[in-house]
Amino acid sequence: MSDNELNSPGYDIPPELQGQVAITTLDRLYNWGRRSSVWPLMFGLACCAIEMIVSQASRYDLSRFGMEVMRPSPRQSDLLLISGTVTKKMVPLLVRLYNQMPEPKYVVAMGACASGGGPFKEGYNVVSGIDRYLPVDVYIPGCPPTPQALINGLIRLQEKIDKQSIKQVPWYRKEPIEAIPIPILGPDLIDPRKIPQIKNRKAQEG
Amino acid sequence: MTTAAPHNVPETVQAETLDLAARFPGLVTPDERAGYSGWIVTADHLVQVALALRDEFGYDLLSSVTGVDYLPEGKMEVVYHAFKTTGGPGICFKVQTGRDNPEVPSLVSVYPGAELQEREAWDLLGIKFTGHPDLRRILMWEGFYGHPLRKDWQEPYYEDEAKPFKSRSPEGHVYRFEDRNPFGDNVRYPEDFDPEKWIPENPEDLLYQSLKTYRAESPDSIETEHIVVNMGPQHPSTHGVFRFVVALDGEKIVNLKPVMGYLHRNHEKIGERNTYLMNMPYTDRLDYLSPMSNNFAYALTVEKLMGITPPERAEYIRVIMAELTRIANHCMCIGSLLNDLGAFFTPMIYLLEERDLILDIFEATAGARMMVNYFRFGGVARDIPEDALEKIKGLAFERLPRILDEMDRLMSENEILRARGIGQGILTAEDAVRYSATGPLLRGSGIPYDIRRADPYSIYDRFEFDIPVGKNGDIYDRYIVRLEEMRQSVRIIQQALKQMPEGPIVVGKPQYQFRPPVGESYGRVEGPKGELGFYIVSNGKPNPWRYHVRAPSFINLTAFGPMCIGQKVADTVAILGSIDIVLGEVDR
Numbered sequence: 001m002s003d004n005e006l007n008s009p010g011y012d013i014p015p016e017l018q019g020q021v022a023i024t025t026l027d028r029l030y031n032w033g034r035r036s037s038v039w040p041l042m043f044g045l046a047c048c049a050i051e052m053i054v055s056q057a058s059r060y061d062l063s064r065f066g067m068e069v070m071r072p073s074p075r076q077s078d079l080l081l082i083s084g085t086v087t088k089k090m091v092p093l094l095v096r097l098y099n100q101m102p103e104p105k106y107v108v109a110m111g112a113c114a115s116g117g118g119p120f121k122e123g124y125n126v127v128s129g130i131d132r133y134l135p136v137d138v139y140i141p142g143c144p145p146t147p148q149a150l151i152n153g154l155i156r157l158q159e160k161i162d163k164q165s166i167k168q169v170p171w172y173r174k175e176p177i178e179a180i181p182i183p184i185l186g187p188d189l190i191d192p193r194k195i196p197q198i199k200n201r202k203a204q205e206g
Numbered sequence: 207m208t209t210a211a212p213h214n215v216p217e218t219v220q221a222e223t224l225d226l227a228a229r230f231p232g233l234v235t236p237d238e239r240a241g242y243s244g245w246i247v248t249a250d251h252l253v254q255v256a257l258a259l260r261d262e263f264g265y266d267l268l269s270s271v272t273g274v275d276y277l278p279e280g281k282m283e284v285v286y287h288a289f290k291t292t293g294g295p296g297i298c299f300k301v302q303t304g305r306d307n308p309e310v311p312s313l314v315s316v317y318p319g320a321e322l323q324e325r326e327a328w329d330l331l332g333i334k335f336t337g338h339p340d341l342r343r344i345l346m347w348e349g350f351y352g353h354p355l356r357k358d359w360q361e362p363y364y365e366d367e368a369k370p371f372k373s374r375s376p377e378g379h380v381y382r383f384e385d386r387n388p389f390g391d392n393v394r395y396p397e398d399f400d401p402e403k404w405i406p407e408n409p410e411d412l413l414y415q416s417l418k419t420y421r422a423e424s425p426d427s428i429e430t431e432h433i434v435v436n437m438g439p440q441h442p443s444t445h446g447v448f449r450f451v452v453a454l455d456g457e458k459i460v461n462l463k464p465v466m467g468y469l470h471r472n473h474e475k476i477g478e479r480n481t482y483l484m485n486m487p488y489t490d491r492l493d494y495l496s497p498m499s500n501n502f503a504y505a506l507t508v509e510k511l512m513g514i515t516p517p518e519r520a521e522y523i524r525v526i527m528a529e530l531t532r533i534a535n536h537c538m539c540i541g542s543l544l545n546d547l548g549a550f551f552t553p554m555i556y557l558l559e560e561r562d563l564i565l566d567i568f569e570a571t572a573g574a575r576m577m578v579n580y581f582r583f584g585g586v587a588r589d590i591p592e593d594a595l596e597k598i599k600g601l602a603f604e605r606l607p608r609i610l611d612e613m614d615r616l617m618s619e620n621e622i623l624r625a626r627g628i629g630q631g632i633l634t635a636e637d638a639v640r641y642s643a644t645g646p647l648l649r650g651s652g653i654p655y656d657i658r659r660a661d662p663y664s665i666y667d668r669f670e671f672d673i674p675v676g677k678n679g680d681i682y683d684r685y686i687v688r689l690e691e692m693r694q695s696v697r698i699i700q701q702a703l704k705q706m707p708e709g710p711i712v713v714g715k716p717q718y719q720f721r722p723p724v725g726e727s728y729g730r731v732e733g734p735k736g737e738l739g740f741y742i743v744s745n746g747k748p749n750p751w752r753y754h755v756r757a758p759s760f761i762n763l764t765a766f767g768p769m770c771i772g773q774k775v776a777d778t779v780a781i782l783g784s785i786d787i788v789l790g791e792v793d794r
Contacts, residue, residue: 057559093468127392128392
């Protein structure tokens, strides 16, 4: 529904109620509530976390966008901000944190490392981007992104939330949402979803 | 709090030469390879020689322990750097062993500060330290295949021996690493690995076993079961992805083990493939709160190897930048320490404001707020622009002295800080040296050891400044030492601004690729967190053969466990905050 239609909904508001009653859609109200109170998980991974802290402080002040309430518990947060390099040793814990967050939940990959491995991509303990395990909503480029870039990315997330509709979002459906399988630390990182592929390659070689 | 006398390094210490070969005939030989220095000790007599170095010759601070894999010669070498806390240059001694089953006696009994570093050498190079009390992997997990820093170990995305990769240069063809890997991901499995038959072992088992090694002291001879509590890696007070496991008797800590590696980004392996200059931006990401200091240490080490000195103006710019970094780092450290103590965010936000003003200067000069990549071998990348210089003057002469006094007035007498800081987390001077602590942690314990004064580098011998030291070695003393250090940094910046000459900022023409002579080099600076050292071995190629970082946050954590034992569990957070760690540097 375009803004124009919203402002002229086609119902006549009686003159005595004008100025007291507004008409909007349920989606818009619902999205307005959620986009203005995104609670990020209080969790920093690496260098980007410092810029995240600075964004919270007085100069850049994330609270202008309703995001100042950082919760240290995944059970109370809506946004997983991957602020730094994801290592193989860390990724099982990150997936676990993500699984523990209640829906609706969003993931923002902050910086080059979280988006695709960044300068450390070739390292033996580095995951080439968190999107191999978690669904990412917004990627923020930079190494590290400046606070302005982070705020820009979070506004993009708000725009994304604005476009959601209660009718379509998965967390109001009947079918349960599958948890993401937790990667295993073996001789190297094992993604449980890829075990057939690993085995298949063995068969080809043998 | 007291301050040490300005010049505490006796001249005789500086001039003294040590002839280990005469003291231990047959057991110690001088290292005579071209470009190398120090002594080679036979493995069987390492402990004996180390004891003599500590007790007879006074090298009480074992700063760095690392290994080098000399693949062409077929041997491994463990390199130790020891220093005197009274000042002066250090001593370097080495032990050689075969590559197949490398075994070296552990020095933990002589220098307990070697504990974590020997574990790191075991993890990454596979050198076994016999007699080590707790030899487990430290950065990677138990069960990981191979020892990554060995020269014949290749990572999944391996492409070539050295950069720039032939596929990218000179034609500039680009491909994704994933396209060449059979799994399309950064993984590789051993030949005989079958994911379905493989029985997973719990990588934590050894950790929990080692946690049980405490002495059971129970005054009333009642056996109580100890509770094991994990803190981190996702915890707001561990300053990143640090984790520690405590065994508790009621609320009292009986044992504590740090667990790290959650941010192990393979700095050293990547660094050994990079050309020398390519490593400069990577050093920014070590201790990302004080990038200029990291640049400084790395530039010093390579300059030592190449035998060049930067021009005067560059030296002054370096000092100004390094001291600004120290102030910025201590702002963050004190802010988060008070955060941990319960002064939630108010001091932090006040201090972050000052830090941001310093970052503005970095941005104007180097082009980036945090990842500055500013130093070059033989100088710096850019001159300070006129308006940034005005900003520095404004900060150094007006704003910072005023703000620091205000912070002192607001925080130092704060009841919570004093109640939770005084007498808590005590590290005695003796223990601090034994555990190889450096930086404010060592000075907070009363040892006036500051490399800027003890073994001056760059032009630090030209400035007047005091070295603040604490008395009791508790959390409060470390806080006070940091606060006072910021004042001394302001003093140094003031002097440097007055003395700074005009002139060139880099020696010679900037080079992208060069070949330093064969040899080794250990350079160190007094970083905000302690002694930041780089150990580099060059084999004459454009990329280093061995590139090791002696990270102060990592080694200061050796003392974390002993400091916490006997304390309450709530104090661990404050003690950790007072050590001031940054995970980029702990895990590298």
